[in-house]
Each structure stands twice: as C-alpha cells, then as structure tokens.
Amino acid sequence: MKFSVTLVSLTLLLAGSVEAAHVKRGNNHRRHNGPSATFIAPTSQPTATAIPSPAPSSPSTGDGASKRGLAFNDVNLTKNFNSPKVTWAYNWASSHQGDLPGGVEFVPMLWSADGSKTNVWQDDATAAIASGSKYLLAFNEPDLGAQANMSPEVAAEAYKTYVNPFAGKAKLIAPAITNGGAPMGTDWLDRFLAACGTDCHIDGFAFHIYDSASNTDYFKTYISDFVSKYSKDGKECLLTEFGASGSSEEQQQFLNQILPVLDSLDGLTHYAYFGTLPDFLPLLPFFHTLIRTVTAFTVGC
Numbered sequence: 291m292k293f294s295v296t297l298v299s300l301t302l303l304l305a306g307s308v309e310a311a312h313v314k315r316g317n318n319h320r321r322h323n324g325p326s327a328t329f330i331a332p333t334s335q336p337t338a339t340a341i342p343s344p345a346p347s348s349p350s351t352g353d354g355a356s357k358r359g360l361a362f363n364d365v366n367l368t369k370n371f372n373s374p375k376v377t378w379a380y381n382w383a384s385s386h387q388g389d390l391p392g393g394v395e396f397v398p399m400l401w402s403a404d405g406s407k408t409n410v411w412q413d414d415a416t417a418a419i420a421s422g423s424k425y426l427l428a429f430n431e432p433d434l435g436a437q438a439n440m441s442p443e444v445a446a447e448a449y450k451t452y453v454n455p456f457a458g459k460a461k462l463i464a465p466a467i468t469n470g471g472a473p474m475g476t477d478w479l480d481r482f483l484a485a486c487g488t489d490c491h492i493d494g495f496a497f498h499i500y501d502s503a504s505n506t507d508y509f510k511t512y513i514s515d516f517v518s519k520y521s522k523d524g525k526e527c528l529l530t531e532f533g534a535s536g537s538s539e540e541q542q543q544f545l546n547q548i549l550p551v552l553d554s555l556d557g558l559t560h561y562a563y564f565g566t567l568p569d570f571l572p573l574l575p576f577f578h579t580l581i582r583t584v585t586a587f588t589v590g591c
Contacts, residue, residue, distance in 0.1 A: 327535055332591040357552065357559060359397075361531060362566035365390060371566075378560060379528065385416035388472035399427035402438035411452055419460050425560075427496055429465035430455045433478035438465070442478055446485035447448065457491035466496035466530050469512055476516070494526030494559070503536030510551055513558070521557030533564035 337578055360368050360379040368379055372391040385409070390396055398418045400411050405442055413443035431437035432445045438449070445465055453462050467479050479495070486492075488546040497516055501508055507530070517527045529552065535542045545563070552561050 299410070305444075306380075333522050346494055357561050359530075359560055359562040360394070361562040363563055364566070367566045368394065369503060378425075379530065380562070384411050385418070389427060394500040395425075396421070396423055397427055397429060398423060399426045400452055401430050401454070402432070403444065408448075413455055413509055415460075421457070423460060425452060425461045425463055425494075425528075426456055427463045427466065427528075431468050431498065432465045432482075433467050433470060433474040442481035443485045445482055448489060449482075449486065449490050454489075456492050461493035461526065462491050463494045463496050463526075463528055464490075466493045466498055466528075469497070469499040469501070473484055476519070479520075484492075492525065495520040496528045496530045498531040499529070500533050500535070502566075503534035505534075506547050509534070509544075513552070514552055516553060517555060517557040526559040527557050529561040531562065531564045 356377050358376050358378075360371055361377060362368050362379060362381050367387050367419075368390050374393065376394060377390070378395040378397055380399055382399055382401055384398040386396060396418060398502060399413050400415075401407050415423075418426075426451055429438045429440060429445055432440035432442075437444075449465070456462060456466075464479065465482060468474055468478065471477075473481075479497075482493075483490075490590070495516075499509060499512055513529065521527050535543050536544070552558060
C-alpha cells in the first residue's frame, strides 16, 4: 500500500507478512468489508533503521506519485501519510468515518451484491462523488469463495444494476480479481466480460496479486501482462491489493525492486500495498517501532 520506502516500513509493520497463496485472512471480524489476505506475523521483527529508497523512475514517466494509495480500515492510521506521494485511499466499503489527509481521494467500493451493501450504495456513491471521488470500485474478489463469492454471470447483472447508473459521473472499475488460476483470476474476469457483452460500462480493471517476496519476476510479469491485456482502448488498470510474503527485510527488498516498475508502467494508474490495518499487527511488540517509523516517513516526505 504505500510507498517511498520510508513509508514501506510502516506498511510492513501494519500488514506483517501476507500469505503467498492468496486466501481469506483468519481474523474475519470485518469479513464483509475486509481485505482478503491471511495475516501471518512477520518472521523477523522490523526495525526503525533507515531503508534505502527505490531507484528513481525514468524522467519521462515521473515518480508515480499519482498512483500511490492506501488500503485501510481505520481512517486514523491514514493521517500518518499526509504526503503528496499518496493521492487516494479505499477501505473496501462505500463510505468511511473521519477525515483522510488533505489531497487524498476516497474511492468507494461496492463490496458485493449483498443487500446490506446495495441498500446504501446509491446514497454513499452519490455523496462520495459530490465530495470529489472520481472512481467507483465494484466487488472485492468475487472469484474467491471467502470474499464476494459471485459467479461471473451474477456479478455482471449486479454490475449493470448498481454500478452502470454512475456512468459519466465517475470512472467505473470492474470487479477486483485475485491472481488465482482458472476458474479464478483472469479466467473469471473474461467470463464476466462475456456475460456483460456490451451492457456494462467499464472504465478500468482492478486486480490483486500475492506471492513470495523472492518471486519478484513473477510479480513483474503478471502485472505487466495484465496491464497489457486489459488497458486497451483507454481503459485504466488499478492494482488495489498486492503483497509479498516473507520477513520484513525481504518485503522491503521486494518493494525496492517493484515500486519503480509500477511507477513507470503505462496503463497502471493506481496501486496500494496491503494494508493499513491495525488488526494485522501484533500491536504491543511493534508499537514503539511503529511510532518511530511514522516519524521517519513524515519527515522523509
């Protein structure tokens, strides 16, 4: 989720390590609004030592500032990212309580077609757009049984019913898929598009990827292939969750390598490392390190 890699250390403290096989996290008290990775405590304790910054992006592509976002449940944690390098945030829900940092756009999500979500969607999305939201996300990992758990056909009908009405008012983003193999992942997405035909208004595509921190080449290939396939005709691609399993040091090294790639990749307009989530942190052992790292990030930006 975040980025400049002083920012990365806070991310790692909040997220811990994520599971390489991308499945539902064990702590499920936020199941209907929550993210999808399973929490695993870091295999080594993070420290507040300085972390080298990623190599700079090509001057022709900029520093990726407009791409970087936060995936959060507790809006209070986002105040630590009051930086022009972070421009958007979402919480797997259609609204949020409290204030985001200045200049950070909230991106609402219709998590599933469950009535508890759809009943508030129209009002929440309308209010968000009025407050400056330019994107709407549809359905969190419908290809995964532990998440939205929708067939492509059901998702297409729900998309037309609940998301299409906002065409022209915001950019509408297709359901966020996992990097699972068929019938999940891009196979599910292609069947969703087939079920839509020409009836779904889609401005972009959201996707997630999880794997080992040592498998950087896989991340690079999967992400670039996804963007190459789905960013045609002006469509945007949004990497709304990604995470790498391993020790904190391994994850930091991974991010040092992957962030310049994401920043410079044409067609990829948003990305968020997983995740700004306090319940993914064994709080007491890392609390003081967290505070020192936040300070380093704030100064560094």
